[in-house]
Amino acid sequence: xxxxxxxxxxxxxxxxxxxxxxxxxxxxxxxxxxxxxxxxxxxxxxxxxxxxxxxxxxxxxxxxxxxxxxxxxxxxxxxxxxxxxxxxxxxxxxxxxxxxxxxxxxxxxxxxxxxxxxxxxxxxxxxxxxxxxxxxxxxxxxxxxxxxxxxxxxxxxxxxxxxxxxxxxxxxxxxxxxxxxxxxxxxxxxxxxxxxxxxxxxxxxxxxxxxxxxxxxxxxxxxxxxxxxxxxxxxxxxxxxxxxxxxxxxxxxxxxxxxxxxxxxxxxxxxxxxxxxxxxxxxxxxxxxxxxxxxxxxxxxxxxxxxxxx
Numbered sequence: 276x277x278x279x280x281x282x283x284x285x286x287x288x289x290x291x292x293x294x295x296x297x298x299x300x301x302x303x304x305x306x307x308x309x310x311x312x313x314x315x316x317x318x319x320x321x322x323x324x325x326x327x328x329x330x331x332x333x334x335x336x337x338x339x340x341x342x343x344x345x346x347x348x349x350x351x352x353x354x355x356x357x358x359x360x361x362x363x364x365x366x367x368x369x370x371x372x373x374x375x376x377x378x379x380x381x382x383x384x385x386x387x388x389x390x391x392x393x394x395x396x397x398x399x400x401x402x403x404x405x406x407x408x409x410x411x412x413x414x415x416x417x418x419x420x421x422x423x424x425x426x427x428x429x430x431x432x433x434x435x436x437x438x439x440x441x442x443x444x445x446x447x448x449x450x451x452x453x454x455x456x457x458x459x460x461x462x463x464x465x466x467x468x469x470x471x472x473x474x475x476x477x478x479x480x481x482x483x484x485x486x487x488x489x490x491x492x493x494x495x496x497x498x499x500x501x502x503x504x505x506x507x508x509x510x511x512x513x514x515x516x517x518x519x520x521x522x523x524x525x526x527x528x529x530x531x532x533x534x535x536x537x538x539x540x541x542x543x544x545x546x547x548x549x550x551x552x553x554x555x556x557x558x559x560x561x562x563x564x565x566x567x568x569x570x571x572x573x574x575x576x577x578x579x580x581x582x583x584x585x
Contacts, residue, residue, distance in 0.1 A: 283344035299487070304487075307343070384430045392405040399546070399548065401548075402496070404417070436500050439474055440476065462534070463508045
């Protein structure tokens, strides 16, 4: 029988975090969720979770939440790309604070990162590390995990796919849908053969629970990857069908103008494997693929449009 845990969850009302909260509660665990606002607090209470008021840059609130928990799932991140480096530093300090609070115990801290940080062009595995020379500030999170592991924290990393999809998504795929709706074309870079991993949010939530229940510390990495290598052109063509617009190739120079800040991600070739994760946690994704979600129409409704604009 699985021991029932009290889990402190940051990002508890986010797209993935809210699914993690429901997954944990459904399995009989109790949840203390971090909430910045009255609305977030009300959402958590309605779901059956307890509330820790605070934010990522309120380190005292993180200490208080972690101090009384059996485990911590850190999913929060400030997704403001105009202040990306600053937000990565906030995340680094948050990880450091949570790890210090739990140091010296066997209580597990799960930290969220991404497979897109890993070397491109080949299928990345859980054993791969971000390049030490990486210019991407987000590497600070994994470096903080390595330092905390040496310092005696029981800590592991969950690396999310670049797209965690499903109804209510307001990240990369909705951005592409909105861009295609605005411009009248669904674009891809070059021949569109660059590859993205993907996972449904409910499969991702299930993996977090399994990692908390039976995962290991010691800086272990888990990959939340259901589909390891979807061609970007295939994603663009599904969006084109959903909106009844043409799918169009763009040169790298044209893509920079068309996609703006997103151009780097549009050309990203970052396939990733989850073979070791599946074996370690007995995790088997069972929910819709990205193509199935796109074909279902959930990304093209007025509700989805409102969520993206909001």
